[in-house]
Amino acid sequence: MAVGAPGCWRANISWQLRERDRNQKQRFQAIIISYNQLLEKSDFLQHWWGKRNPYFPYVSSPSPEPETRESQQQRYREEISKLQLINGELAQEVFELNKDDRRKEVELQATQNRLAELLDRLGELEAERQELRTRVADLEQANRTVKEEYDALQLQHQEQWQQLRTRELETSELIHNLLHLKAQEAQDLNNRIEKPLRAEQRSLQKDLAIASSMPISAKTETVHQGLVVPPQEVGQKGDRSFKLRWGTRSGSFGLPDQPKFLQSFKGFFRMRSSASCSEIDFGYSSVFYISRVPVxxxxxxxxxxxxxxxxxxxxxxxxxxxxxxxxxxxxxxxxxxxxxxxxxxxxxxxxxxxxxxxxxxxxxxxxxxxxxxxxxxxxxxxxxxxxxxxxxxxxxxxxxxxxxxxxxxxxxxxxxxxxxxxxxxxxxxxxxxxxxxxxxxxxxxxxxxxxxxxxxxxxxxxxxxxxxxxxxxxxxxxxxxxxxxxxxxxxxxxxxxxxxxxxxxxxxxxxxxxxxxxxxxxxxxxxxxxxxxxxxxxxxxxxxxxxxxxxxxxxxxxxxxxxxxxxxxxxxxxxxxxxxxxxxxxxxxx
The missing domain is CATH 2.130.10.10 (YVTN repeat-like/Quinoprotein amine dehydrogenase)
Structure with missing residues (x-):
C-alpha cells in the first residue's frame, strides 16, 4: 500500500505490533521451549506414575513389591519435588521476565515519545539550518561585495598616497630650491652691499697714499670740541690745508681738498659703525644654512x-x-x-x-x-x-x-x-x-x-x-x-x-x-x-x-x-x- 493512501496508518500499526511480538517472542523463545519441555516431562511422569501407583487415579498397573514400591514412591516424590521446585523457579523467572517486559514496554513507550519529540526538534533544526545557510550565502555575497569595494578603495588609497608622496617630494624640492635661491639672493645682496664699501675702501686707500706723499704743516690751535675742517690755502703751489680739532689737542694738516676723499672717509666709518651695532644687537649671525645629512x-x-x-x-x-x-x-x-x-x-x-x-x-x-x-x-x-x-x-x-x-x-x-x-x-x-x-x-x-x-x-x-x-x-x-x-x-x-x-x-x-x-x-x-x-x-x-x-x-x-x-x-x-x-x-x- 502506498504511503499516504487510505488505511496506511492501520497497516503501519499492524506492522509495528507484529514487529513488537516478534522481538518479544525472540527474547523468551528459549524459555518457553524449555518450559514446554518441562511440562511435557511432568505430564509424562504423572501418567507413568499413575500407572505404577495404585493410589494415583491414573495408575492401572499392579503394585510392585512393597519394598520396591515404597522406594520408588520415595524417589518419585523426590523427583516431583525437584520438578515442582524447578517449576516454581521457572514460574518466578517467568514472572520476573513479564515484569521486566512491562517495564521495558514503559521504557520503550517513553523512548518512542522522546524519539518523536527529537524528530520534531530535528525538523525544526533542519528548517533553522536551511535558514542559516541562506543567511550565510547572503552574507558571503555581501562580504564579496564589501571586499571588492575595499580593494577598489585600497587601490585608490595607494594611488592617492603615491600622489601625496610625489607632491611632498616636489614640495620638499621646491622648499630646498627656494632656500637655495634665498641663500643665493642673500649672498648676492651682501656682495652688492659690500661692493661699494670695497670700492670706497680702495679709493680711501688710494687717497691716503696720495695724502701721505704730500707735505703736511701743523700748528697748535685753540682747543675746541668736535671736528672742524676749515679749508685754507697753504704752500706756494696752491696746496690746500684743513685743521683737525679734537679734545684738548688739535692739528692743522695740509691735505688735498677732495670731496671724494671726505665722502669715502665718512662712508667707511659709517659702515663700520653700522656693523658694530649689528653685532651688539644680535650677538651672532641670523643667516640660516641648509643642513646636510651626515654620512x-x-x-x-x-x-x-x-x-x-x-x-x-x-x-x-x-x-x-x-x-x-x-x-x-x-x-x-x-x-x-x-x-x-x-x-x-x-x-x-x-x-x-x-x-x-x-x-x-x-x-x-x-x-x-x-x-x-x-x-x-x-x-x-x-x-x-x-x-x-x-x-x-x-x-x-x-x-x-x-x-x-x-x-x-x-x-x-x-x-x-x-x-x-x-x-x-x-x-x-x-x-x-x-x-x-x-x-x-x-x-x-x-x-x-x-x-x-x-x-x-x-x-x-x-x-x-x-x-x-x-x-x-x-x-x-x-x-x-x-x-x-x-x-x-x-x-x-x-x-x-x-x-x-x-x-x-x-x-x-x-x-x-x-x-x-x-x-x-x-x-x-x-x-x-x-x-x-x-x-x-x-x-x-x-x-x-x-x-x-x-x-x-x-x-x-x-x-x-x-x-x-x-x-x-x-x-x-x-x-x-x-x-x-x-x-x-x-x-x-x-
Whole structure:
C-alpha cells in the first residue's frame, strides 16, 4: 500500500505490533521451549506414575513389591519435588521476565515519545539550518561585495598616497630650491652691499697714499670740541690745508681738498659703525644654512671619564660643550673636522644633565644631579653663579629667549625662573609630574613630563595654557628656529612633531630599529628644521625627514652603547653624538 493512501496508518500499526511480538517472542523463545519441555516431562511422569501407583487415579498397573514400591514412591516424590521446585523457579523467572517486559514496554513507550519529540526538534533544526545557510550565502555575497569595494578603495588609497608622496617630494624640492635661491639672493645682496664699501675702501686707500706723499704743516690751535675742517690755502703751489680739532689737542694738516676723499672717509666709518651695532644687537649671525645629512664619523674621541649626558654647539658653531657624569663640562674646538679639547669647566658637585648657551655664546648654563644649575662665563671660563633651590636633580636648564633669565626643571615637580641680574628665583611653577626637559619661546615655557604629557605655560602669569597628551613618558623636547614646531621624544620609541600654532601632533616619526635607550634620551631638529635626529639604544643614529616622515639615514657601527644626546651645528655642517660609553663622535656629510 502506498504511503499516504487510505488505511496506511492501520497497516503501519499492524506492522509495528507484529514487529513488537516478534522481538518479544525472540527474547523468551528459549524459555518457553524449555518450559514446554518441562511440562511435557511432568505430564509424562504423572501418567507413568499413575500407572505404577495404585493410589494415583491414573495408575492401572499392579503394585510392585512393597519394598520396591515404597522406594520408588520415595524417589518419585523426590523427583516431583525437584520438578515442582524447578517449576516454581521457572514460574518466578517467568514472572520476573513479564515484569521486566512491562517495564521495558514503559521504557520503550517513553523512548518512542522522546524519539518523536527529537524528530520534531530535528525538523525544526533542519528548517533553522536551511535558514542559516541562506543567511550565510547572503552574507558571503555581501562580504564579496564589501571586499571588492575595499580593494577598489585600497587601490585608490595607494594611488592617492603615491600622489601625496610625489607632491611632498616636489614640495620638499621646491622648499630646498627656494632656500637655495634665498641663500643665493642673500649672498648676492651682501656682495652688492659690500661692493661699494670695497670700492670706497680702495679709493680711501688710494687717497691716503696720495695724502701721505704730500707735505703736511701743523700748528697748535685753540682747543675746541668736535671736528672742524676749515679749508685754507697753504704752500706756494696752491696746496690746500684743513685743521683737525679734537679734545684738548688739535692739528692743522695740509691735505688735498677732495670731496671724494671726505665722502669715502665718512662712508667707511659709517659702515663700520653700522656693523658694530649689528653685532651688539644680535650677538651672532641670523643667516640660516641648509643642513646636510651626515654620512660618516669624521672624528671620534673619549670625551669624559664616565657617561656623557649632554652636548651642545655654540651659536657660532666654532666649538661645542659636553657634560658627563664625571661632574665636568668640557669645551671642544672644531678644527679641520676634528675635536680638540679647549678647556674644562669645573665647579659642579655631581654629574651634568643638560647644557645650554646664551644667544651671544658668551655664557654657558648646566644642570646637575646635585639639585642645582651653574652659570659659567666663557670669556674667562670662570664659574659665576650657582642657582640652588630645587630638592631633586635638575634635568633641564635653559636660557630664556631675549631675556636675562634662566628656566630650570627638576624631578621635584617644580619649574623655576631665575633673574640673572638679581641672582634669585623670581617665579616657581608647581607641576603634576617629574619634569624631563624644557624649552622656552618668547613668553611661553614648554615642559615634558613623566606622566606622558607636554605642558605649555604662560611665563608672565604662571598659568597653564594647554596640554598635549602622548603615549609614553617624555624624554626630551626641542623647538625649531621659527618657534612654530616642537619635537618630542618618548619612551614608546616615537618622535612627535607638534604644531605650536594649533597645539597638536602633526607628524609621528618612527623607525624599525629605533629604541629609546633612557629617560633622558635627547632628540633635536636640524638648524633649518627640515630634519630630526636621535640616537638609539643600540648605538645607531637615525635621521628623519620632518616633512615626509621618512628615515633619511640610519648610521650604525660607530657607537657601542646607547646614544644619550645629539647636537647639530648652526652652520649645518657638523653633528655630534655622545653615548654612555664616554664616546663623542663628530659626523659630517663627506
Amino acid at each position: 660618516r664619523v669624521r672624528h671620534s674621541v673619549s670625551a669624559h671619564d664616565g657617561e656623557v649626558n649632554a652636548v651642545k654647539f655654540s651659536p657660532n658653531s666654532k666649538f661645542l660643550a659636553t657634560g658627563g657624569s664625571d661632574t665636568k663640562v668640557k669645551l671642544w674646538d672644531v678644527v679641520g673636522g676634528t675635536l680638540q679639547n679647549r678647556k674644562t669647566l669645573e665647579g659642579s658637585n655631581d654629574g651634568v644633565t643638560s647644557i645650554d648657551f646664551d644667544s651671544s655664546g658668551q655664557q654657558l648654563l648646566a644642570g646637575s644631579y646635585d639639585n642645582s644649575a651653574r652659570l659659567w662665563s666663557l670669556r674667562d671660563c670662570e664659574l659665576k653663579h650657582t642657582l640652588s633651590g630645587h630638592s631633586a636633580k635638575v634635568t633641564a636648564a635653559k636660557f630664556k629667549f631675549y631675556f636675562q633669565e634662566v628656566v630650570t626643571g627638576s624631578h621635584d615637580r617644580m619649574i623655576k625662573t631665575w633673574d640673572l641680574n638679581k641672582l634669585a628665583c623670581v617665579k616657581s611653577l608647581p607641576v603634576p609630574s617629574r619634569c624631563s626637559d624644557i624649552v622656552c619661546s618668547d613668553y611661553c615655557i614648554i615642559s615634558g613630563h613623566f606622566d606622558k604629557k607636554v605642558r605649555l605655560w604662560d611665563s608672565r602669569s604662571g598659568s597653564q595654557t594647554d596640554v598635549i597628551a602622548l603615549q609614553e613618558k617624555v624624554t626630551s623636547l626641542d623647538i625649531n628656529q621659527d618657534r612654530t614646531q616642537l619635537l618630542s621624544c618618548s619612551r614608546d620609541d616615537l618622535l612627535s612633531v607638534m604644531d605650536l600654532r594649533m597645539n597638536k601632533v602633526r607628524k609621528e616619526l618612527r623607525s624599525e630599529g629605533f629604541k629609546c635607550g633612557a629617560d633622558w634620551t635627547k632628540a633635536i631638529f636640524s638648524p633649518d628644521g627640515n630634519y630630526a635626529v636621535a640616537g638609539s639604544s643600540d648605538g645607531t643614529l637615525h635621521v628623519w625627514d620632518v616633512l615626509t616622515g621618512d628615515v633619511k639615514a640610519s648610521l650604525s657601527g660607530e657607537h657601542r652603547s646607547s646614544i644619550n644626546a645629539v647636537s647639530w651645528s648652526q652652520s649645518g655642517e657638523y653633528l655630534v653624538s655622545v653615548d654612555r660609553g664616554r664616546v663623542a663622535n663628530l659626523w659630517t656629510d663627506y
